[in-house]
Amino acid sequence: MDSTGTQTTKEFYxxxxxxxxxxxxxxxxxxxxxxxxxxxxxxxxxMEEEHLIAVQKxxxxxxxxxxxxxxxxxxxxGGQFKDHTLYKWVTNALSVVAYARSxxxxxxxxxxxxxxxxxxxxxxxxxxxxxxKAILPLSPAWxxxxxxxxxxxxxxxxxxxxxxDTVSCDSWExxxxxxxxxxxxxxxxxxxxxxxxxxxxxxxKDETIPLSHAQKAAELYADAELVTIHGADHCFNGxxxxxxxxxxxxxxxx
Numbered sequence: 001m002d003s004t005g006t007q008t009t010k011e012f013y014x015x016x017x018x019x020x021x022x023x024x025x026x027x028x029x030x031x032x033x034x035x036x037x038x039x040x041x042x043x044x045x046x047m048e049e050e051h052l053i054a055v056q057k058x059x060x061x062x063x064x065x066x067x068x069x070x071x072x073x074x075x076x077x078g079g080q081f082k083d084h085t086l087y088k089w090v091t092n093a094l095s096v097v098a099y100a101r102s103x104x105x106x107x108x109x110x111x112x113x114x115x116x117x118x119x120x121x122x123x124x125x126x127x128x129x130x131x132x133k134a135i136l137p138l139s140p141a142w143x144x145x146x147x148x149x150x151x152x153x154x155x156x157x158x159x160x161x162x163x164x165d166t167v168s169c170d171s172w173e174x175x176x177x178x179x180x181x182x183x184x185x186x187x188x189x190x191x192x193x194x195x196x197x198x199x200x201x202x203x204x205k206d207e208t209i210p211l212s213h214a215q216k217a218a219e220l221y222a223d224a225e226l227v228t229i230h231g232a233d234h235c236f237n238g239x240x241x242x243x244x245x246x247x248x249x250x251x252x253x254x
Contacts, residue, residue, distance in 0.1 A: 007060045013077075014069065016095035019088075022047070022076035023096075026056050026066040035108040035133070036065035036100055040093065042115025042141065042235075043154070044172055046075035051138070054240035055112060058248050065106065069096050071117070082166075082173050085181040086120070086144075093124045097131060112136035112247075115209065115234065119144055119187060122217070125198075126190025134197040134254065136247065139234050141209050142217055148182035154208070191220045198224035199250040201243055203232025225250065 008027045013020040024047060028034060037059050039052055047068035056066040070077040071092045073084035100109055111132050113121035118140025125135040147153055151160040153174070156167050160183070163176045198221045202214035211228060218226035227246040232239035 007057075014096055014099050016072075016092045019072055019078040019092065021072075021078070021092055021096065022070040024068045026060050026068065028060045028063045028065065031063050033105050033107050034063055034065055035110060036067055036103065036106045037110035037112050037136075038093075038096055038100060039066055039068045040071060040111075040113035040117035040120055041074065042113070042117045042139075044074070044081070045114065045117070046070055048075075049114075049235065051236040051240045051243055052114060054236075054244040055138075055247050058244040059251070062248065062251055064110075064251070067096070067100060071120075082175055083177070085175075085178050086116075086123075086185055087181045089116070089120050090123055090127075093120055094127070097124065097128055101131065108133045110134050110136065112138065113140075114138040115141045116144065118142065122187050122194075123185070123190045125196075126193035129194045129196065132194075132196060134199065134250075135194065136199045136201070136250070137217070138201050138243070139203065139206055139209055139236075140200065140214065140217060142187045143209070143213050145182045145185040145187060148179050153179060153182070188220065191217065195222045197254065199247070200224060200226045201229065201236075201246050202226065203229045203234065203236060203239065205231055206234045208234040 006029050010025045014023050059066045072079040072088040073081040111121050118137035119142045121137045163179045165176050167174045200214050204211050218224040229242045236243045
């Protein structure tokens with residue numbers, strides 16, 4: 001369905017165990033009760049990235065609400081980037097899901113995340129399988145836990161048996177706790193728990209997370225569709241509209 005008129009955005013914070021999560025609720029024009037999709041960025045990302053905005057605008061044009069949220073240590077949310085872990089992100093996401101469930105104008109819930117947010121989407125999708133009509137992992141970095149167990153994270157190598165205090169590159173630094181936490185997580189268990197529809201979108205020029213990982217995830221899910229965008233990199237630079245079209249086509253078939 002398409003809406004007409006002017007789309008509006010409400011900016012606020014969601015409390016997550018004392019951490020303020022920066023959020024924007026993008027409301028479709030001319031619609032009261034409607035589905036809502038939570039949108040979560042990736043590692044070092046934020047809610048204003050072009051590929052996420054393209055998804056948000058597509059959802060609004062289809063008459064859906066979009067709830068963009070920044071996780072611990074990212075964007076305008078509380079916490080330091082260095083101190084974020086997947087456990088903290090999971091706790092944040094559960095707080096966001098609880099908030100979304102409380103909204104009386106929401107008819108159905110969906111969850112969408114990019115990269116590390118795609119991994120988070122897979123984890124929370126399995127934890128809250130009854131809450132989501134579908135989930136949308138975009139360029140999902142779901143191999144981060146396995147890489148952490150073998151001694152690498154985003155190209156940085158370390159001894160997985162003797163985790164250093166910090167792991168860093170030119171643009172970021174992580175506490176060793178990020179690695180310790182990641183080593184305990186097994187996304188395959190969450191994949192097995194989610195039986196609803198799944199849309200995975202991935203670029204075939206992604207050098208951060210190879211396309212083969214998306215192909216493997218699509219095989220493991222009970223009901224997954226994989227859309228490969230030819231020429232697109234990890235963040236769909238220059239291909240945001242192709243990403244938006246894949247999302248639109250998916251929702252049009254639901």
